[in-house]
Amino acid sequence: xxxxxxxxxxxxxxxxxxxxxxxxxxxxxxxxxxxxxxxxxxxxxxxxxxxxxxxxxxxxxxxxxxxxxxxxxxxxxxxxxxxxxxxxxxxxxxxxxxxxxxxxxxxxxxxxxxxxxxxxxxxxxxxxxxxxxxxxxxxxxxxxxxxxxxxxxxxxxxxxxxxxxxxxxxxxxxxxxxxxxxxxxxxxxxxxxxxxxxxxxxxxxxxxxxxxxxxxxxxxxxxxxxxxxxxxxxxxxxxxxxxxxxxxxxxxxxxxxxxxxxxxxxxxxxxxxxxxxxxxxxxxxxxxxxxxxxxxxxxxxxxxxxxxxxxxxxxxxxxxxxxxxxxxxxxxxxxxxxxxxxxxxxxxxxxxxxxxxxxxx
Amino acid sequence: xxxxxxxxxxxxxxxxxxxxxxxxxxxxxxxxxxxxxxxxxxxxxxxxxxxxxxxxxxxxxxxxxxxxxxxxxxxxxxxxxxxxxxxxxxxxxxxxxxxxxxxxxxxxxxxxxxxxxxxxxxxxxxxxxxxxxxxxxxxxxxxxxxxxxxxxxxxxxxxxxxxxxxxxxxxxxxxxxxxxxxxxxxxxxxxxxxxxxxxxxxxxxxxxxxxxxxxxxxxxxxxxxxxxxxxxxxxxxxxxxxxxxxxxxxxxxxxxxxxxxxxxxxxxxxxxxxxxxxxxxxxxxxxxxxxxxxxxxxxxxxxxxxxxxxxxxxxxxxxxxxxxxxxxxxxxxxxxxxxxxxxxxxxxxxxxxxxxxxxxxxxxxxxxxxxxxxxxxxxxxxxxxxxxxxxxxxxxxxxxxxxxxxxxxxxxxxxxxxxxxxxxxxxxxxxxxxxxxxxxxxxxxxxxxxxxxxxxxxxxxxxxxxxxxxxxxxxxxxxxxxxxxxxxxxxxxxxxxxxxxxxxxxxxxxxxxxxxxxxxxxxxxxxxxxxx
Numbered sequence: 001x002x003x004x005x006x007x008x009x010x011x012x013x014x015x016x017x018x019x020x021x022x023x024x025x026x027x028x029x030x031x032x033x034x035x036x037x038x039x040x041x042x043x044x045x046x047x048x049x050x051x052x053x054x055x056x057x058x059x060x061x062x063x064x065x066x067x068x069x070x071x072x073x074x075x076x077x078x079x080x081x082x083x084x085x086x087x088x089x090x091x092x093x094x095x096x097x098x099x100x101x102x103x104x105x106x107x108x109x110x111x112x113x114x115x116x117x118x119x120x121x122x123x124x125x126x127x128x129x130x131x132x133x134x135x136x137x138x139x140x141x142x143x144x145x146x147x148x149x150x151x152x153x154x155x156x157x158x159x160x161x162x163x164x165x166x167x168x169x170x171x172x173x174x175x176x177x178x179x180x181x182x183x184x185x186x187x188x189x190x191x192x193x194x195x196x197x198x199x200x201x202x203x204x205x206x207x208x209x210x211x212x213x214x215x216x217x218x219x220x221x222x223x224x225x226x227x228x229x230x231x232x233x234x235x236x237x238x239x240x241x242x243x244x245x246x247x248x249x250x251x252x253x254x255x256x257x258x259x260x261x262x263x264x265x266x267x268x269x270x271x272x273x274x275x276x277x278x279x280x281x282x283x284x285x286x287x288x289x290x291x292x293x294x295x296x297x298x299x300x301x302x303x304x305x306x307x308x309x310x311x312x313x314x315x316x317x318x319x320x321x322x323x324x325x326x327x328x329x330x331x332x333x334x335x336x337x338x339x340x341x342x343x344x345x346x347x348x349x350x351x352x353x354x355x356x357x358x359x360x361x
Numbered sequence: 362x363x364x365x366x367x368x369x370x371x372x373x374x375x376x377x378x379x380x381x382x383x384x385x386x387x388x389x390x391x392x393x394x395x396x397x398x399x400x401x402x403x404x405x406x407x408x409x410x411x412x413x414x415x416x417x418x419x420x421x422x423x424x425x426x427x428x429x430x431x432x433x434x435x436x437x438x439x440x441x442x443x444x445x446x447x448x449x450x451x452x453x454x455x456x457x458x459x460x461x462x463x464x465x466x467x468x469x470x471x472x473x474x475x476x477x478x479x480x481x482x483x484x485x486x487x488x489x490x491x492x493x494x495x496x497x498x499x500x501x502x503x504x505x506x507x508x509x510x511x512x513x514x515x516x517x518x519x520x521x522x523x524x525x526x527x528x529x530x531x532x533x534x535x536x537x538x539x540x541x542x543x544x545x546x547x548x549x550x551x552x553x554x555x556x557x558x559x560x561x562x563x564x565x566x567x568x569x570x571x572x573x574x575x576x577x578x579x580x581x582x583x584x585x586x587x588x589x590x591x592x593x594x595x596x597x598x599x600x601x602x603x604x605x606x607x608x609x610x611x612x613x614x615x616x617x618x619x620x621x622x623x624x625x626x627x628x629x630x631x632x633x634x635x636x637x638x639x640x641x642x643x644x645x646x647x648x649x650x651x652x653x654x655x656x657x658x659x660x661x662x663x664x665x666x667x668x669x670x671x672x673x674x675x676x677x678x679x680x681x682x683x684x685x686x687x688x689x690x691x692x693x694x695x696x697x698x699x700x701x702x703x704x705x706x707x708x709x710x711x712x713x714x715x716x717x718x719x720x721x722x723x724x725x726x727x728x729x730x731x732x733x734x735x736x737x738x739x740x741x742x743x744x745x746x747x748x749x750x751x752x753x754x755x756x757x758x759x760x761x762x763x764x765x766x767x768x769x770x771x772x773x774x775x776x777x778x779x780x781x782x783x784x785x786x787x788x789x790x791x792x793x794x795x796x797x798x799x800x801x802x803x804x805x806x807x808x809x810x811x812x813x814x815x816x817x818x819x820x821x822x823x824x825x826x827x828x829x830x831x832x833x834x835x836x837x838x839x840x841x842x843x844x845x846x847x848x849x850x851x852x853x854x855x856x857x858x859x860x861x862x863x864x865x866x867x868x869x870x871x872x873x874x875x876x877x878x879x880x881x882x883x884x885x886x887x888x889x890x891x892x893x
Contacts, residue, residue, distance in 0.1 A: 010773065220728055220742035227725060230717070231710040236672050237703070238725045239694035 005346040015343045020290055022343075023336035031329055040319060048318055049325075057224070059310055060361045065268055066309050068201035069094070069260035069277070071302035073284035075209045076253030076294040079216070081251040084229040089135065089150030090257040091281025092157035093128040097258020098265040099161055100127025102272050105187035106169055106180045107198030116186045120262055128258015129251040133155065134249040140243045146250070155283070169272065180272040189267030199267035201260065206299065208256055213295040225249070257281060278309060279327075286334040289341075305330065314330035369435050372559050374419070374450075374526055375397045379428035381414050388414040390581040391428070396526065401548060401558045403589060405601055406578035410805075412561050416528055419559075420452045421445040444742040452517030455530040457511050459503045466499035466759070469518050484748060486517050493520065493547045497696040508659055509540040516547070527551065528559045533567060537657050538833070538866040545571050557570045560721075563601070563806065564834075565594040577601055583602050598806060610754070610761035617841070621825035622794045623682040627675055629668055637661040639668065642851045646794070651816060652854060653840035654829045658690045661849035662829045663706060669827070670703040683794055693727035702726075702792030704784055706799040706829075708776065715772030719782060720746065720753040722771045726786050752789070753782075760785035761811065777808030784812050788819060795819060798829045813839050826861030833862060845869055 017298040028050075032042035053059040073090045080087045087093075101124030104116060163180075171181045189199045216222035228245045229233035235242060265276055287305050291298030312326025376394040376412040380387060389411045396402045406412045417431065421439035424636040429436055439445050442452070459468050465485040473482060483499035490497040495513040503511060508704055512532060519527055529548075533541040548558055548571060562568055568575055568590045577585040577600040585600040622645060629639040639661055646652045656662055667673045668681075675681065678689040683699045693703065703726075705711045711721045724744065728735060735749050736742045750768055757764065760781040764774055771779055780801070787795060800816065801809035816839050820826045829846075830836050836843060837857065844854040845868035852868050 088364075171797075218743050218746075219738075220736060220744055223721065223724060223728070223744060227714055227721075231714045233707070233711045234714045234725060237693065237711055238707060239692060239697075239729055281549070298569075 001351060001352050004349045004351050005342065006349045007346055011344050012347075015340075016292075019340040019344060020292065020297075021339060023290070023333060023340045024304070026336045026340070027329060027332045030332055034328065035321075038321065041192055041319065045315065045319055045321075046260075049315050049329075050307055053307060053310040053314055059314075061193075061198040062310055063303065063306050064198040064202045067306035068198075068205045068301045069264050069280045070284050070287045070305055071205035071299055072201065072208055072260040072263070073253070073257045073281055074287035074291065074298045074302060075212050075295045076203075077288045078255035078291065078295060078298060079212055079225055080253040081288060082216070082229045082293055083225045083245050084232070085139075085246055085249040086147045087132060087135070087150050087250055088147050088240035088285065089132070089136035089152075089154045089281070090253060090284055091277065091279065092150070093131050093254040093257035094261035094264075095154075095161050096131035097124040097261035098272065098276055099157075099261075100124055100258070101262025102180065102183075102265060105183040106272065107268075109181060109184060112184060112186050114186070116184075117189065117266070120187060120266060121259060124258045124262025125255040126258070128254035128261060131258070132245070132250040132254020132275040136247045139250075140246050146246075150250075154169050161272065161276070165272050165274055171271070178274050182271045183266060186268060188270060189263055197268070199263070201267050202262035204259060204263060205302070208259075209295040209299050216295065237357055239278055249263040257284075275326045283309075283330055284333065286330055286337070290333060290337050305333075308333075368741040372431070373433060373662060375431040375434075376415075376419070377431065379415065379430065380426050380569065381411075381423060382426045383419060387581050389418070389425075392578070392581070392583055393417075394576050394583070396557050396559060397574075398525070398557055399552055399555045400573040401552055401560055401571055403572035403575035404561045404578065405563065405565075405568060405575050405597065406560060410578040410601070411581040412578055413530070414581075416452070416530060416559070416561060420450060420528060421447070428688040430801050444592070446524070449523070449525035450528065451522055451524035451526070452528040452529065453512065453515040453519055453532060455532075455892070457515055458509055458729075461502070461504040463503060464499065465497055465501050465503060465506075465514055468503055468514055469499070470522065472518055473521065479506055482521075485521060486582060489515050489520050492549055493517075494543065495547055503629060508657060509536050512536070512544075524556065526559060528561070530561045531563075532560070533562070533564060537869045539861060540657075541567070565589075565597050568597070571866045601806060607637045617650045618823065620645045620647050620648040620682075621684055622669075622827065623794075624669070625680050625682075627668055627677075627680050628671070628674060629664060631664070632673070637664055637849045638847045642849075644827075644845075644851060644854060646827055648793075648823045648825055649820055649841075651820045651826045651828060651839050651841045653836040653857075654827065654846050654851070655831070655833060655836050655843060655865055655869060656829075656846035657831060660847050660869075662798060662831075662846060664849065665846065665851075666703075666705060666796065666829060669796050670701075670705070673718060676812050697727075697730040700793035702787030702790065702795045704795070704800060708779050708783060709772065713771040713779060716770055718768040718770055719757070719762075720750045720768050722782070723753045723756065723786055724749050730790065736830050756782060757787050759789070760815070775805075777804040780804050781808050781812060784815060788815055790823060792819075794825045794827075796827045796829075799831065800828060801830075801832065801835055809835070835866060836865075 028046060032046055035042045035045040053063060073094065073247040077087060077090060101120045103123060104111065104120055131153065132150070134153060137147040138144040138149050139146045165180055166178045171179055189201065191197060191199050192202065216225065219263045224240045225246065226234070227238055228240055228242050232242050260280065261276070265272060269276060283305055286300055287301045290301035290304065308326045308329045310322040313323050315325055372395040374396045376392055379389055379392045381389040392411070392415055403414050404415070414423060418425045419439065421441045421444050430439060431437070437448065439448065466479055466486060470477070470479050470482045486497065486499050490513065495517060497510065497513050497517060503514070532544060536544060551558060560568070560572055572589050575587055575589045575597070576583055577597070579601060589597060597753050599811050624642060624644045627639055627642045631638045637660060642665065644652065654662070654665070668675055671688065671691055674692060675689045679687045680689045682688065683696055683701050686699055688699065709715045714725065724735060735745055737745055742747045753768065756762070762774070762778045762785070764778060774782070784797070784800065795816070797816065800812050804812070813835060816826050816828060828836070828839055840854050842854040842855045843860050843865065845852045845865060847869055
């Protein structure tokens with residue numbers, strides 16, 4: 001007996017809808033299996049991991065704090081992926097946005113003005129966008145593969161940040177800790193509610209998601225993204241330029257990643273330090289795919305992935321397993337999302353070997 | 362209908378009640394077919410009639426939903442092309458699967474047992490090609506070969522397996538008349554050896570000329586089995602189409618008006634290693650004229666279209682003029698605003714995006730030229746989906762596009778219906794200049810005659826039309842003047858009445874005898890080709 005994938009006559013709408021849910025169920029099942037093999041009670045552990053954080057005001061705030069950068073980056077990536085440009089370096093653009101956005105509060109700590117925060121955010125967006133412009137330039141000029149160049153630029157950005165906070169930008173009164181001075185109050189992104197830490201990045205994320213959803217659904221620019229992503233030649237026939245699209249897609253996703261970076265530093269951390277992200281830029285790739293590259297779907301999937309971060313922390317505290325488990329869950333999820341998506345275009349067929357011998361006669 | 366062979370000698374291949382369902386749609390519905398040893402059997406039918414599906418089941422690419430295949434009287438189920446080959450069935454597909462960067466011998470070796478040495482394959486291929494009159498050099502690179510030569514590779518590849526039945530899918534659609542004649546000789550040789558040929562075509566004259574029997578399909582069912590020589594083209598077409606095919610009406614188009622499209626000595630270097638360069642191409646088309654550009658595929662037609670459409674602008678701004686305005690640097694949307702319309706050859710992925718609905722595909726070509734109607738919101742360019750959908754529905758009605766549902770994905774339409782939509786999309790705005798590449802390639806007879814009529818009507822209403830086509834019947838139907846493209850060079854244009862089929866065939870082969878320097882250049886090119 002062998003298993004074959006048979007192409008469907010048309011894409012299955014049923015599987016397009018249930019594929020992310022199916023992936024979620026499979027992830028939970030195999031995650032539970034992993035806990036069981038580790039000698040833990042799978043049900044209780046999954047409960048700690050995914051349910052408990054939802055019944056606590058503090059952890060709901062944390063959930064929003066972690067979901068905001070994921071959504072912000074993922075909606076940009078979704079547009080980028082839809083246009084058939086593969087920006088894998090959002091983590092680097094996030095880092096670069098955090099650095100450029102921090103120039104004012106770090107180098108001009110005496111400047112107190114209501115304009116400070118908007119200026120920081122704009123500089124963060126520009127930093128991320130320009131950094132994403134590097135792979136765009138390399139792709140349009142030298143036909144390099146943006147997957148490789150954008151990924152490699154991640155490490156450059158991280159090492160650059162590391163050098164800054166250990167070197168020229170180190171806080172002189174910081175007891176030699178690798179960090180910058182703490183931002184002035186005017187440079188801190190305000191909290192949304194009195195009940196907890198969740199800040200304005202969540203609003204940026206929702207606004208970006210809705211705006212990009214509107215663009216993809218109703219605007220000619222969204223149509224251009226889809227056409228060039230699906231058939232570049234047809235895009236040329238429509239008078240769209242695929243080179244300009246490379247720039248647009250990469251700089252849009254880079255800009256949003258940069259905004260997420262400066263928002264995270266300004267809203268959650270309050271200074272620059274060597275590590276400012278638990279891998280948001282990479283996890284956002286999973287968020288984008290789990291949300292079917294649809295900005296509204298990404299709001300939901302961003303919350304789901306944020307939960308894996310929280311659950312990892314919770315599991316580390318109460319059960320004593322490594323928080324690397326959250327990475328395992330993210331990996332499982334991406335794997336199952338991509339494999340379940342196969343079922344949209346293909347059906348699984350079991351071919352029994354008996355059939356074959358008869359045919360050979 | 363029962364064929365005479367059933368009583369006498371057994372059939373080589375029989376098919377009984379063969380059915381293939383895609384969902385609930387029956388692509389083939391209870392098909393019976395008998396092929397006797399040593400006959401050339403035609404499979405006739407419009408596009409979407411089920412010919413390809415049937416053949417794919419015979420060659421093991423698709424599995425039948427129901428029904429039986431009998432090979433030399435024994436029931437078989439053919440699970441894969443490999444199994445079909447081992448039974449003795451060979452196939453030459455319409456679209457070749459050859460690696461352009463490899464040599465002829467290497468391409469042939471790829472489809473055979475990897476243990477056989479390349480030199481042995483080359484020797485066998487060379488001797489086979491000599492026996493069957495299919496001259497081929499195993500050491501040549503495929504990229505350097507003409508379409509006809511590439512087809513020979515496929516045929517030789519099939520013959521190396523010593524098949525009893527060879528299936529040919531639309532083999533002459535890419536050949537010059539002379540190349541087709543040579544192919545027919547090969548087929549007669551195969552027949553004389555007792556091999557059978559299943560010949561798929563919608564060219565009635567060829568079928569009448571070479572086939573012993575014909576099975577006609579329509580909507581997945583057999584509508585007739587006949588001896589094509591006893592039939593008239595009209596009676597065969599009736600079986601294929603169901604009703605009489607409307608003859609294209611071409612009254613005198615009147616005297617041509619002003620020059621609407623003027624192209625002066627364009628040269629264009631190839632963009633890819635396998636593209637053709639355009640050499641000093643000039644043409645002009647007046648209002649009311651249909652200029653047909655004949656030529657065998659791969660002689661620069663696609664490149665000429667790219668340059669005329671502005672998808673790839675040319676260096677000299679004054680080299681192309683639309684309605685008197687220089688447009689050499691202008692891109693496709695700028696040319697559309699001047700009143701030009703374009704229909705590329707490739708439907709999927711160039712003229713249309715298969716996954717997108719028809720309304721989006723309308724927007725594809727007209728978002729810029731019709732932005733007042735289709736876009737609102739100023740800078741934001743919000744699409745007025747309602748207006749676009751209405752316009753798409755209007756076009757579908759005007760061109761009789763048959764579709765399922767209101768606004769289906771372009772890819773779900775049959776080739777003919779999608780092509781009617783793509784042509785209708787341009788006609789809907791009454792373009793002053795229309796440039797069409799292979800308007801009826803792979804399109805059924807009904808849709809083809811409708812499209813040709815629409816092109817003639819457009820010219821009659823005062824537009825200039827350029828039709829790039831490989832189909833000589835089509836060219837004689839629509840053209841007021843004819844030019845021939847060969848190796849990126851365009852011949853002078855001749856009034857349609859003054860060119861014979863033979864003369865066009867010679868021009869297609871690259872012999873420009875026209876005037877002065879062209880003949881000189883052609884002979885030089887000929888020498889170069891020989892030296893190669």
